[in-house]
Every structure is written in structure tokens, then in C-alpha cells.
Amino acid sequence: MSEFLNHTRAPDRRSAQSSMGRREFLGSALGAAVAAQTVRPGPARAASREQGSQTYTEHQDTPVVARHQVVVAGGGPSGVIAAVAAARSGADTLLIERYPFLGGNGTAGLMTCYNGFRNQRPPEALQTVKGIPAEYIAELVRLGGIADDDPYPKAKRDVAGSDLPYCIGYDPEAAKVASLNLIRREGVKLRLHSWVAAPMRDGSRVTGIIVESKSGRQAIAADVVIDATGDGDMAARAGAPFMSPAQQGDRMGMSLMYRLGGLPSSIEGNYGGIRIGDRVVKWGPGFGGDGVDVENLTRAEVESRLKLWGQVQEMKRKPGMESLYLMQSATGIGVRETRRILGEYTVTEQDAIKGTHFSDVVAISSNPMPSYHGKRFFFEHEGFEIPYRSLVPRKIEGLVLTGRCISCEQAPFQSARSMAPAMAIGHASGCAAAMSAKGQIPPRRLDVKALQKLLLSQNAELRI
Numbered sequence: 136m137s138e139f140l141n142h143t144r145a146p147d148r149r150s151a152q153s154s155m156g157r158r159e160f161l162g163s164a165l166g167a168a169v170a171a172q173t174v175r176p177g178p179a180r181a182a183s184r185e186q187g188s189q190t191y192t193e194h195q196d197t198p199v200v201a202r203h204q205v206v207v208a209g210g211g212p213s214g215v216i217a218a219v220a221a222a223r224s225g226a227d228t229l230l231i232e233r234y235p236f237l238g239g240n241g242t243a244g245l246m247t248c249y250n251g252f253r254n255q256r257p258p259e260a261l262q263t264v265k266g267i268p269a270e271y272i273a274e275l276v277r278l279g280g281i282a283d284d285d286p287y288p289k290a291k292r293d294v295a296g297s298d299l300p301y302c303i304g305y306d307p308e309a310a311k312v313a314s315l316n317l318i319r320r321e322g323v324k325l326r327l328h329s330w331v332a333a334p335m336r337d338g339s340r341v342t343g344i345i346v347e348s349k350s351g352r353q354a355i356a357a358d359v360v361i362d363a364t365g366d367g368d369m370a371a372r373a374g375a376p377f378m379s380p381a382q383q384g385d386r387m388g389m390s391l392m393y394r395l396g397g398l399p400s401s402i403e404g405n406y407g408g409i410r411i412g413d414r415v416v417k418w419g420p421g422f423g424g425d426g427v428d429v430e431n432l433t434r435a436e437v438e439s440r441l442k443l444w445g446q447v448q449e450m451k452r453k454p455g456m457e458s459l460y461l462m463q464s465a466t467g468i469g470v471r472e473t474r475r476i477l478g479e480y481t482v483t484e485q486d487a488i489k490g491t492h493f494s495d496v497v498a499i500s501s502n503p504m505p506s507y508h509g510k511r512f513f514f515e516h517e518g519f520e521i522p523y524r525s526l527v528p529r530k531i532e533g534l535v536l537t538g539r540c541i542s543c544e545q546a547p548f549q550s551a552r553s554m555a556p557a558m559a560i561g562h563a564s565g566c567a568a569a570m571s572a573k574g575q576i577p578p579r580r581l582d583v584k585a586l587q588k589l590l591l592s593q594n595a596e597l598r599i
């Protein structure tokens with residue numbers, strides 16, 4: 136037992152693929168509960184800040200302030216649905232978000248159109264995203280939060296009747312409330328204003344997370360952590376291998392979304408954006424480079440915000456458009472692509488194009504690949520399958536991936552990163568984490584048939 140009580144020993148170098156038996160997993164979890172007082176970084180893992188060639192070594196004890204069966208790091212579309220799914224599946228669940236509201240790039244990033252509930256073009260008979268994501272849309276409908284128009288051509292469907300079209304434009308304020316309503320109804324605990332700084336670790340096993348907030352640095356123990364940060368922050372910090380766009384020579388850029396107010400009633404249609412009455416959300420200035428490099432992010436924010444102001448002034452100068460004004464810019468520039476964590480299986484470009492079936496399917500993505508060799512690529516099948524193995528990071532235990540950081544090549548990433556498939560993946564990761572925590576079985580060893588059965592009982596579409 137002492138092995139599990141000592142959080143200060145050097146990291147365990149055991150192979151990532153090494154088997155972790157049920158007993159060991161259980162022992163570790165119990166150990167974390169008993170030792171839940173402080174976490175102290177050992178010499179080999181002391182946190183260091185680099186400045187040039189210098190490092191500054193911090194020595195600190197971090198109080199363990201809570202323990203949960205499942206902790207979801209990141210409250211974007213995927214994380215919210217993951218938290219609801221985990222709680223519905225019987226796990227005591229905590230959702231953590233850095234912003235003071237939920238919704239991720241769908242609210243903070245002002246990207247207010249949930250794409251990918253089915254193909255955009257025929258064949259599009261099958262709604263590939265159902266289950267808890269569809270319940271979430273029903274909540275948006277109930278709140279009156281659906282947009283009037285958006286720029287994505289598609290066949291019309293009955294959104295209010297839960298027959299969901301390719302995409303659904305919405306009001307970001309309603310999305311914040313719908314997310315809160317869903318998690319409150321399910322009994323998910325919530326911590327906002329909390330930056331998830333690092334994983335708690337016991338060798339290669341994640342045993343919780345370290346958060347920074349106005350309350351200071353605190354540790355929260357967990358049986359299973361879901362990395363819903365979009366960027367795979369937890370997995371990368373835990374030492375999971377990942378693909379980054381720079382290594383692949385291809386990257387989807389960032390864009391600052393914004394909302395115009397005062398659109399004259401004489402203007403018909405969507406005005407190139409997502410329209411509700413006289414307000415329209417539009418795609419603003421773009422920026423390149425690394426979306427997990429803070430200096431590049433700072434440049435991106437400064438340059439795109441200054442540029443956007445000028446662009447809106449130009450728009451206002453057009454005859455009849457004097458009433459336009461910049462109502463809101465996104466809380467942060469929208470980052471499309473950063474790390475894709477390597478999992479037990481990596482979904483390939485050919486899997487996406489051919490529509491490979493997997494016996495461990497847990498979600499389906501039918502969203503087009505928006506910039507495949509420079510063009511929007513529509514599938515000739517009704518979506519490719521996401522296998523459970525692509526949610527399980529290599530080398531690291533106690534961690535499940537969700538959203539846009541799952542294990543896939545760049546082409547399938549372009550599709551599955553859209554918010555409807557990201558929510559479907561969240562549904563799967565939440566159910567998996569709950570099963571793992573409740574059964575004290577490492578995520579890598581879950582009974583996938585039982586997971587699929589659970590997902591089907593919660594109305595997910597798995598095409599099986």
C-alpha cells in the first residue's frame with residue numbers, strides 16, 4: 136500500500152503497454168483516497184519554469200481538496216456531454232472549466248453552428264449523432280435558442296421534432312444556459328474559473344488533476360480523468376505521445392469570430408454568418424502558427440482584434456449599413472488544430488474516406504472534411520466510425536480522451552472535430568470513464584461490448 140501513499144517518488148518507468156491488473160488499479164485508487172491531504176512534487180517531477188537556459192524549481196505542497204470518481208477537464212461541447220454521460224451512468228462527476236461559463240469554442244469562441252449531425256449532402260438519411268447531444272439540442276430548442284439562418288447549405292429537417300439537420304445555428308447565450316441546465320439536471324458538480332494545470336500522477340497512471348484558481352493551487356483526486364481540453368493538455372502533460380500539426384506540415388488556422396449588431400431589416404438572408412434577427416455571427420481575421428504557444432496566441436489576439444475593428448468600420452461605411460456595430464468579439468481566438476494524442480488506434484485518412492467499420496465503434500462522424508487538399512470533401516458513405524481505442528491514450532492509465540484531441544490523422548480530424556461528432560465522442564468517453572471508475576477497471580481494459588450496450592441504452596447512434 137505504501138507505494139500508493141507516496142506521491143513524492145520518482146515517476147514509474149514501467150512500459151505504457153504494461154498490464155495493470157484490477158487489484159493494482161483498485162489499490163492505487165484507495166491509496167489516493169487515504170493519502171488525500173497534500174501532493175508534493177518529487178525531485179524528478181518538480182515543476183520547473185524555463186527562461187532561456189535557466190530553470191526555476193518550485194517546491195510546494197498542494198492540498199487535495201476533493202475526490203471524485205470521474206473528473207472532466209474542460210467544459211466545451213465534448214466535455215459537457217461527457218460529464219452528463221458519466222453522471223447518468225452512475226459516477227460521481229466533476230466538470231472543470233477555465234472560463235466562467237460552459238460551451239468551449241461554441242460559446243467562448245462564438246462558433247455558433249453545431250455541424251455534423253448527419254452528412255451535409257446525400258447520402259444523408261442517417262442521423263449519425265443522437266443520444267445526449269440530441270437531448271442538448273432539445274434543451275436549446277426549449278430555450279428558444281435556435282438561429283434563424285446560417286451559411287451552410289443543407290436539406291431542411293424538423294429540429295423541434297428531434298430530426299436534426301446537418302447543422303444547427305444557435306444563440307451562444309442560450310448554449311451557456313442549456314449546458315448548465317443539462318449538467319445540473321444530471322447532478323454533475325462544477326468548478327468554473329479553474330485552470331487545469333497538470334495531472335496528478337502515480338507513475339504512468341493519472342490519479343487526478345491540479346487546478347489553479349483564485350483559491351490557489353489545489354489537487355482533486357479522481358479514479359478517471361477525461362481530457363476534454365481540446366488541446367490534450369492533460370494527456371500531453373502526463374507524457375502521452377501526440378501528433379502535432381507542425382510535424383505533419385499541415386494545420387487548420389485560427390480565426391477570431393465576432394458578432395455584429397444592428398443589421399438593417401432590409402438585408403435578407405444570413406449576411407454570410409449565423410443570423411438571429413438583427414445580429415449575425417461571422418468569421419473574422421485569421422492567424423497561423425501554434426495554438427498552444429502562448430506568445431503566438433498573444434500575437435494572434437492582438438493582431439486579429441486590431442484588424443477586426445478596422446474591418447467593421449469598413450462595413451459600416453457602406454451605404455445603408457451605418458447602423459452596424461461590433462456587438463461582441465469571441466472571448467478568445469478560435470483555435471482549430473493543435474495536439475492529437477496517440478491512442479491505442481489512430482483513425483486514418485483511408486478509414487475516413489472508405490468509412491471503415493470497427494467492432495469497437497463508439498461514435499460516428501459524418502461531417503465533411505472542410506479543407507481536404509484545399510476543398511470541402513463530402514463523404515460518399517454515411518459517416519466513418521470512431522473506435523473506442525482512439526479514446527485511450529498510449530502509455531498513460533486512468534485517462535480517457537475526448538473531443539478534438541482524440542487519436543486520428545489530420546483528415547479524419549478535420550471531420551470529427553466539428554461539434555456534433557465531438558459531442559458524440561463526449562457521450563462515449565463519459566460512459567467509458569464511469570464504467571471504468573465504478574468497476575475499478577482501467578479504461579484500456581474495459582469491456583467494449585458492455586460500453587456499446589450502455590451507449591445504446593442512452594440512445595447513441597452506433598449503427599450496430
Ligand SMILES: Cc1cc2nc3c(=O)[nH]c(=O)nc-3n(C[C@H](O)[C@H](O)[C@H](O)COP(=O)(O)OP(=O)(O)OC[C@H]3O[C@@H](n4cnc5c(N)ncnc54)[C@H](O)[C@@H]3O)c2cc1C
Pocket residue numbers: 208209210211212213214231232233234237238239240241243244246248249250251329330331332363364365366368389390391392468469470471537538539540552553554555557
Ligand atoms: C474558427 C473556428 C470555426 C469553427 N467552425 C465550426 C463550425 O462551423 N461548426 C462546428 O461544429 N465546429 C466548428 N469548429 C470546430 C469546433 O468548434 C471545435 O473543434 C470543437 O469546439 C471542439 O470541441 P471540444 O469540446 O473538443 O473543445 P473546445 O470547444 O475547445 O472546448 C475545450 C474546453 O476546455 C477548456 N479548457 C481548455 N484548456 C483548459 C485548461 N487547461 N483548464 C481548464 N479548462 C480548459 C476550454 O476553455 C473549453 O471550454 C470551428 C472551430 C474554430 C476554431
